[in-house]
Amino acid sequence: MAIIHTHHVSDEADDRFYYTSQPIYKKYNPGDTYDDNEVLHRLVDIEPNSVDESLFEPVFFRAYSLFVQYSAEEYVQLISTFSPTISMQPASRIEFLSEIKDLIADTFDDRIQKHYAMSLTIAKKK
Numbered sequence: 001m002a003i004i005h006t007h008h009v010s011d012e013a014d015d016r017f018y019y020t021s022q023p024i025y026k027k028y029n030p031g032d033t034y035d036d037n038e039v040l041h042r043l044v045d046i047e048p049n050s051v052d053e054s055l056f057e058p059v060f061f062r063a064y065s066l067f068v069q070y071s072a073e074e075y076v077q078l079i080s081t082f083s084p085t086i087s088m089q090p091a092s093r094i095e096f097l098s099e100i101k102d103l104i105a106d107t108f109d110d111r112i113q114k115h116y117a118m119s120l121t122i123a124k125k126k
Contacts, residue, residue: 001056001125003049007063007117010040017112021103028096031084041117048121056123066116072104075112 008018018040026034048061070078076097079085085093104112 001051001123003051003119003121003123005049005119005121007046007119008040009046009065009115009117010042011113011115012042015040017104017108017114020107021100024096024099024103028088028092028099030082030093030096031087033084043117046117046119049119051121051123055126057126058121058123060122061120063117063119066118067113068116069111069113070104072101072108072110072112075104075114076101 010018026036043063043065046063048058051058079100080093080097085096088096104110
């Protein structure tokens, strides 16, 4: 069995976009998922997905670093596909996406870089 998971991780510098965008996420709370205590993990802190060890034996784990640049429009298009964003009331969703887009355009010169970890957990059947 292979489990592939995408994690949002720290840029290990200042995570400026993450912290600058949090007031917008808090204001609109897409999908009721906002958490004041959420922190971005570092790549080295990513752990394997858990498996039912009565059925599977973990045999491999690795987290791969991935950096993606987005324009304001590209990032808004991306997050508009996320379930928490989709679940928002239409008027709130439009305002939320507009504020995120304006933040990127105005504060980050229309370009952000997101840091991800793609983790791979492999387990074999016992």
